[in-house]
Amino acid sequence: MTDAFPLPSASPAELGLDPAKLDLLCARIEADIAAGHHPGAQVALARHGKLGFFRSFGAARHGVPANDATLWLLYSNTKVITAAGLWALAEEGRLRLSDTIAQYLPGFEAGGKGGITFVQLLTHQAGFPSAEVPAAAWEDAALLREVVCGFQLEWEPGSSVRYHPASAHWVAAAVIRAVTGEDHRAYLRRRIIAPLGLEGELFVGVPPEVQPRTVDMHDVDGSVRMPEGTAAHRAAGIPGGGGYGTARAMAAFYQALLNGGAVAGRRILSPRMLGYAIRNYTGDRPDEYNGMPMHRGLGPHLRGETAGIRGLGDIAHPGTFGHGGVGSSYCWADPASGVSFAFLSNTRQAEEFHGARMNTLSDLAHAAIIS
Incomplete structure (x- = not known):
């Protein structure tokens, strides 16, 4: 402490x-x-x-x-900390929150997800609320990317608001690594938590x-x-x-x-x-x-x-x-x-x-x- x-x-x-x-x-x-x-x-x-x-x-x-x-x-409550990491990337010009996720995470467009924006992701409109990430991907960045790119849509993105308990922010973690080269934990500590x-x-x-x-x-x-x-x-x-x-x-x-x-x-x-x-x-x-x-x-x-x-x-x-x-x-x-x-x-x-x-x-x- x-x-x-x-x-x-x-x-x-x-x-x-x-x-x-x-x-x-x-x-x-x-x-x-x-x-x-x-x-x-x-x-x-x-x-x-x-x-x-x-x-x-x-x-x-x-x-x-x-x-x-x-x-x-x-x-x-962790979701807001992770979201702040994406806000920081947007503020630095490394992504735009109105952009599609697939622009920064190639492969995510699979299964009809190419039009999903960060705004839709963070407002629980992405369309895959039930998607899960296995424990095996927690420490395996390549597997995590493969899993989130393989998420299947349950409804048309933007057509409904339905809370995504875990899936949306695993996508955010994969984007953070793709954009920065850092594990999301290290990035959030360096960029959000430690500066405060x-x-x-x-x-x-x-x-x-x-x-x-x-x-x-x-x-x-x-x-x-x-x-x-x-x-x-x-x-x-x-x-x-x-x-x-x-x-x-x-x-x-x-x-x-x-x-x-x-x-x-x-x-x-x-x-x-x-x-x-x-x-x-x-x-x-x-x-x-x-x-x-x-x-x-x-x-x-x-x-x-x-x-x-x-x-x-x-x-x-x-x-x-x-x-x-x-x-x-x-x-x-x-x-x-x-x-x-x-x-x-x-x-x-x-x-x-x-x-x-x-x-x-x-x-x-x-x-x-x-x-």
Whole structure:
């Protein structure tokens, strides 16, 4: 872990956050742990480039208390980090997000995929939501390229919005290697994570010496999930769901996205690139996987003005953007207030519980913003 966290600390009151609402947020987390919904959790809020709240709860692994250095499986929160890698390539002129993927990954055009653009890929309109990458390809770049180029379409690209749990971001990883010559894990660390000063607390691919800090991810029945509980899975850096981090690292990452691509004097992207990436590309079209409009940007989704939204909180400002991790977590940023939020836990709960839990926690965080 790095010696100094890049965000300076301030009290909630100094940042215009109501401590009483944060107490209620913590009480809900503690009650869920006491009820057996998950062994442990971590939460953080930041505002205007300062860390205002950071707390760990319960156990990281059996008999191991969670602490500030604990690394939590981010699941699909990883997607926004991977997307930021593509944003950076676009900003550097190495690709255009309106271009087709096949222009940068020859062979991807097979099976009718030649017209799929990065915009369609990142907004879950690519047409291959069920495609899978075998574990054998996690460390085999040639096999990964072969597998993603062989993905079969399930419907015409652009005709539907349907969440791609893993497949789209494996394509992004293959593109990153094709364009840069680097493994996506090394590239994301060099280009996105390390420049923010988060290299000790945010990982897409956890090295062996750091893995003792990671949580065990549990199923609803309390058993350790597999393959998430293996060293190979932690090291793989699955680009759509295998990152690890602390809540304060994710709050800091989202502070950079709020602040035009820079935080604490560290810049990774330009304001104009972020303005292009974090906008609603799918309108109020329902996401067929989630059963509601998700207002997809090129990585995160946005609150929008529909009656409800997954994870970001009903009372969120319409411009609030973020992403969740299946059954376990959510991270978001509110451009109206400058607040970023991260909640991470170590059980993959059913959506019926997770959606309601996250709506409550996110709404408490929004309600804490009083000035």
